[in-house]
Amino acid sequence: MQKYDLAIIGSGIGGALIAALNKDKNHILFEKDSNLGGCASTFKRFGNYYNAGATTFVGYEENHIIKDMFNKLNYVPDIFESKVAIRTIQNKKVVDRVRNFEEFLLQIQENYPNENNRIFWKKIKDIDEKFWQIKDIHFAKYSLKSYIKSLATFKDMIKVFKMDLFKSASSFIKEILGDITQEYQSFIDAQLLITVQSKSKDVSLLSMALGLSYPFHKVFYVNNGMGSIIEEILKEVNVHKNEEIIKIKKSKDYYVINSSKGEYQAKNIVLNTTVYDSKNLFDKKIKNYYEKFEFSDQSAFTTYLTIDSKKEFLEHYQIILKIDIPNCISNSFFISFSKLSDEKMSQNGYSVTISTHTKVSTWKVLSTEDYKKQKELTQNFILEHFLDYFDNISSEQITKIFSATSLTFQRFIGRENCGGRAINVKSALQIPSCRTPFKGLYNVGDTVFAGQGWPGVALGASILNKELNEKL
Template identity: 40%
Template sequence: MLEYAVVGSGIGGCSIAAYLDAKGHKTALFEKDSHLGGCSSTFNRNSYMYNSGATTLAGYQEGHIVKSLFDAIGYKPKLLTTDPAIVILQNGKETPRFRDLEKFLAVVEQNYPHPKNREFWTLVYELNKKFYSTDGYYYSNRSLFKKAVSLLSYTPIFMKFFRYFFSNAKTFLDHFFGGIDKEYLDFLEAQIMIVAQAKSSEINFFTCALALGYTFNETHYVYGGMGALFDGMSANMQDVRKNSEIKKIEKKEGYYKLYTKDEVIEAKNVILNSTVYESAKLFDESLIQKYYQKYEKLDNHQSSFMLYLTIKSDADFSHHYQIIQDENFEMTLSKALFVSFSDKDDEQIAPKGYYSITASIHTDTRFWEKDADYKATKERLKNLLLESLMKNLDIQTSQIIDCISATPSTFARYINRSQLGGNAITMKNFLPFLPSNDTPIEGLYNVGDTVYAAQGWPGVMLGVNNLKRLLDV
């Protein structure tokens, strides 16, 4: 019998499975898709390779969570440090998000002059530094008592940052700047959205500061695509099963039975990397169904529309751009398109002289479910985004070798989820209302961006770290 069956190979599932395996626990990793990595995978289409969603690795630096976990697994990825982390394009202005505060302040002051700029960005910078040097906290959901005790571990964080926890970010920005013009606010909102997955009006200033300041930490480009991280993490694992969807799970006395379409597996513990919104349907037992159903209301239906391109070009591009226009693109929730280029010398992902490009914009899952003319709508949005990307980055039609798009429904087909970006931590949806990595059900655990702590590499890895502590491994 397995000690751990890990269902799903996203950031959360793959890293906890690799860790447990490295520590000598009998573990198997089950993945529905033919690639590991979920929202952070790399896929191949007609011999062109693309990152499916995530393109940036944050948190891989000394003392930070991703590096600590990779070190514990014994994995050293092949990375390139990116500085600036992103270049933001808005109304002809180009703002590189340099890691160095002074260098960044000089461009911000030129593009978005404001007497409070230095004070504001210094605060954002300092809050980031302070937060990433804090540890010792954890979060349990096993029982009310365990939850209450775990919440006490946040006392030092609370003491350090409490004045920012209770102030709404939008109100804070308005007061701090004493009025801020639309263009500067759009610039801030676009950056907040890609990290916090919410608008400033929905979050507290603490979350807002972490979102605006992530580029002051190290960010990395991953050679060979983000999928390389999963192949690397799982390289020494004995039991990795791709194309292996778990269709049903039964709780037995002291163990679980997991069913794929052609086998039955027994495991003492199950770690689900499926979203909490989708996990109820894996079980027939009403107690477990109810546990997950209570979290279905957290599903904000937010998702991404994707554009994948291969271009032939000798031009030099930054690794990441955010293109901000004045109004939302139709069928989306945003004015901002996030565009990532492969590295010029990364021939594992695109041949010399070519670039693999992944571009994304926020949308709502429901826009795509109800659309009777799905194909035509998808094509229209694809062309709209393509036009903006080509105009802003000076790319010609003749340079485009391949171009495809994906909607939330495409993601559902491949990785069982249409909501992307996980659980946004808003003023309403904060500890202690978040699902944790443990559950009140013996031997059943969760990991991923819809449970504690948050989305993205650092957010999901904080959850993996929490799970390690709860499992005591």
């Protein structure tokens, strides 16, 4: 039986970062799918490439965790900074989320006038800047010492943010902006749904600030698809693709791992599976540990298009409608176009990924026939409103279209929940840390602190990597 010091299960952002940072150790990475990257992968279908989920890359800037990690790996990504991070369209209102604060504020004031817009957005930006200046963020819950170390992080945060940290986002909106129009509220919530998977009524001011400030950072387009970053950083890693881990058993000093192809031994295991799915890999005590995490029903509905056009488009748009999308929990959808200069993604026309939010339970209960019907209904609704806005694209130019629900994500990357867990005051106490109570067993990914997306998962991976370095 092959023996390893470190086995990583899954090549999502979290698993890939940990594997790359530990490639000089005696390691192995298992990935069930044929593509690397999970929600951040790029796949090929009908001869065309599509980004499965993630399309925007943020955090590659000085003093940011991702730049630090990539520097350590001697890796420079092939990326392009988007001048407009997102163009948001609501009825006739258009707001370009640009990095320049004054330019952005002018548009907000024009579209959603409020005498305190400057105070509101300045505070949002300030909180985000202060957050990313906090060094040495730690979060662990396995011993008294670890709680004390984590409390030190919270102490630093409280020192910086005072009670703002605990304030609800909605009460802050009301306090500064007063009673805002439904349209303005919908604009704020639609932006938050993309970045923190929640609306303002469900998050703290800190989460809202981090979510709304996303486009104040450099937002990048990734040439050759998001999955190419993962493939590049895993180049020197011992990767076993198309190999699913089925069962893991703990022995005294190591774990026995059973995959779809064989049996292995490892002293340490990093699970990049979600904390809701990890229970399926274990029996007894470890199974019980994972069973206690309450399932988050949130997921994604994605539509993929190939468009035969040579017209110029921005990289990202968000369209906010007056009504909710059928079978979804949102009235907005996020559109990402490939760049025409990207020869891999745009070889047969634009590759477009459209995403919105849905619930796992919506799809799970349907019969095969109803599932097909409802999926088509949602896809057609999105397509109709997409064509409504992009009147320079005709339906004949759409040469390919297909969609994914939570069931599709389950089939390919073993997770129904997509988009991770939003951090608010309540979930911060429930969300697990990277270390488990079991020696040599660790978690990484967007259902573990510090949450979803490149910045959140990378922050969690950096905390885990420090812990692993003490062990390996």
